[in-house]
Amino acid sequence: MSRYAIGVDFGSESGRAILVDTADGRELATAVYPYSNGVIDKRLPLPDRDVKLPPDWALQDPEDYLRVFQVTIPAVLRDSGVDPADVIGLGIDFTACTMLPAKADGTPLAVIPELRANPHAWVKLWKHHAAQPEADRINATAARMGEDWLPRYGGKISSEWFFSKALQILDEAPDVYAQADRLIEAADWVVWRLTGVETRNPTTAGYKAMWSKREGFPDREYFAALDPRLADVVDTKMTRDIAVMGERAGGLTDEAAGWTGLRPGTAVAVANVDAHVAVPASTVTEPGRMVAIMGTSTCHMVLAPDEHLVPGICGYVEDGILPGFFGYEAGQSCVGDHFAWFVEHAVPGRYLAEARDRGIDIHVLLQEYAAALKPGESGLLALDWWNGNRSVLVDAELGGLLVGATLATTAPEIYRALVEATAYGTRVIIEALETNGVPVNEVIAAGGLAEKSPLIMQIYADVTGKPYRLSGSSQTPALGSAMFGAVAAGPDAGGFATIGDASRAMARLKEHVYEPNPAARAVYDVLYREYVRLHDYFGRGENNVMKTLRGLRANARGEGA
């Protein structure tokens, strides 16, 4: 008898459910719900008041998340014809850190009429970047106090992370902070709403909230040093009781069963993060095989049996990706976004006209032209910092650089140079990991950019010298969440005892292997050395022109330096 699991993947713009067969991971149905209020970055979606948001804000509506369950799960049940009784488990993954304030019963502050017009009552999406002053305070205070958790995060906490956002609420809306009984990741909040049980997943706690299995959270004195009112934030608004990955958080409530059409009591897994669930869904359950989720930005993850300090990575967390391993994560903040910017702002109309005439995507056309070039033939080299540099420089203030243009330089040549630049950026990350004791023998890529671009995959293999393979599913995170759902259900219900077992049964890779081409590697080795020299010159303080330019721009716009 077949058993099924459902995975729900919450992205930035929409939520997506898939229903898979637990025997082999086969995908029977999929459904997407685009959030009705999307990313809220200009004004609050209020019918009766106009509340504008400052620059760098990015909010979401918590009720959009519940609508994902209400719309997509009935849809996949209907489309697959699967009997809800045969669905043994449900897992979810989320963007992170995406967090919200709630009451003790789970009611989000954003739905409380007297708080609804306060932007701080809403969900802060991962890419809410308005908490930089708070992040700066968190870093400066930690450095001053010699906090031993700071090196685990490459020496810097991001403005995107949990306590930066929490501190911004306290700074700017102390009344909202006071009325919040809970400050919680949206990932955990939706599991709470499905099961009636409040759990806190170890992934976001570890990667976004400075928690570790051995040390717990930073101590009370540290939070008090940031702000006396923050001293007891963990004990009053969070919990020290962090769940174990793969555990069953609870069973579906009657209410949630009504939303979804699933049986009450259906196992729901502890929440997880989109990139991280993609690791076992890409067949990776052991050290040495990096997973790269390549989309607008790229997230790199690799497991190791032991603990290493790797300067400039986003962080490493014990049991943070898979139980039994230290999970290392690094990031590139501008990959698909880079190519999208280029098409929007720097590609002449004749290329778009040709793509339209031939009925192909403009990226496919540019890659076709770029593929006709040999390594080195563009004469160009770029630093892929259009959106700053996450790993290994951890510096959002850096800017892009293109060198070598001539009067004969064409758009496809620049496009190829930008692709190559992101590949050099990946090689910097891989070399930082390997130099510090974390081997990377091959890379499994997932995400839309990886699947659609054989040229990009080959360039990455040639630049890094590592074979690249593609995850078998085109919905890798959702598949990973379904796998965790099957683990939450457990073997007695027809699921799995461990995520490793689930991965071996349900995950697969595409056949093709992008092997590094030795001739191309030789040229890229030369170019990479030049890249590293520019990377260090502009990125490590020798020439701070990028920051000077950013300061002048801010001055010109009257934003202060």
Next chain:
Amino acid sequence: MSRYAIGVDFGSESGRAILVDTADGRELATAVYPYSNGVIDKRLPLPDRDVKLPPDWALQDPEDYLRVFQVTIPAVLRDSGVDPADVIGLGIDFTACTMLPAKADGTPLAVIPELRANPHAWVKLWKHHAAQPEADRINATAARMGEDWLPRYGGKISSEWFFSKALQILDEAPDVYAQADRLIEAADWVVWRLTGVETRNPTTAGYKAMWSKREGFPDREYFAALDPRLADVVDTKMTRDIAVMGERAGGLTDEAAGWTGLRPGTAVAVANVDAHVAVPASTVTEPGRMVAIMGTSTCHMVLAPDEHLVPGICGYVEDGILPGFFGYEAGQSCVGDHFAWFVEHAVPGRYLAEARDRGIDIHVLLQEYAAALKPGESGLLALDWWNGNRSVLVDAELGGLLVGATLATTAPEIYRALVEATAYGTRVIIEALETNGVPVNEVIAAGGLAEKSPLIMQIYADVTGKPYRLSGSSQTPALGSAMFGAVAAGPDAGGFATIGDASRAMARLKEHVYEPNPAARAVYDVLYREYVRLHDYFGRGENNVMKTLRGLRANARGEGA
């Protein structure tokens, strides 16, 4: 009774005549003849044979130049209604170095049937860049022999100059070299055809053929060291008898009178160079006032009473621009070409569509958007080296650089950054001159780019801190040639005794003065310091990435490193 003069300006694509009143420089008529064979850079224009040209070649057809006289002078006489008897003089200016091999009677080798299929028999246009190996030999040999003329040219002779081209003929077509009784600038050749008198003008001799009034040409030993067959090139194929600027070369022959409709014997001035005749035509007959001819590239000229070595300028020549002064010349190889490249290769279609809808030029549209930005607001900085750097680095192998781009960077922001980069390049030249004893107090700009772009003029004034004014004529070189025609005719015929007298009577400036804006200057001073730092880092050998990229590109294309 009114007197008139005609100036003929030979450009890269066409020749242009104007007929002006010698009393006040008023332009009565103008006519243009586009060369029927244009710039010959792909194949020779032969009906019966297909002779392809290698990369970097640029030739012209000498007969096109004669057709300019035959077409345009009758046209300006007809359109103005002026009596040919009232036209007292004719002057011409030419691109340089543009040279050709000829027989002793002036017959160009290109029209001799048995030589016509040899590309080396044709005119080598200024932008023929295939003689770089010869230029390298000329420089290395001069450096080895300690030739004292080398420092006058900023330490480097260009592949565009006279002996680079002559040596290429000898290297690659010794039979053509042997059959050439004369190697001559096209400027001097057309005057020879008009007058029957072979003269050699001091401007091209001085700026392009290493001649000086005090030292003459390099000596026989130097030429012999380059190639024994070249030892007597000056005495056998040129002359040591260099004419004086402003002199009458001769009178129109009967044949040339027949071509043009002018009277036989009409005074014809010694030839000159397009940029140089623009100096008195821009009212400049004294030190301290720089003339900048701004087009696809920019030529800067300034006079000084004395001799200074200025590293990296194109050269200085005594009496080379105006009698009685040392004329200093510097250049930027990528100005209008820079903006044209940008529009062709990097501007999205929606900007072109908007320009089309509004019935304006795309450059006007981009400048409109760019003008709305404050200095520093783009957050960008560029090195204007898309076509290498002429002054002060004299390095064609350098490439362009853009730094500071973000995902919000727009095409008008980049456009403005490229304009600013060319302005920083001008400031480097001005500072090199001033540091070495050649003051620049104001700049007179001429050329299409200057006239059409108030934004560009203001940015140049703000960046350099010098007031910018515009030459009064939109055909400055042709006006300058007409002025020299009036000097050749002399005061007895109703002309002038000196070019200074002609300039005071016939030249004027436009009213508007672009004064440096102090607030903008303060920001540009900061940006300029950053520009200079990048300029020196990438341009003076500390980081040779641009050359590495060029080498890799050549390798990839199978061109050798």
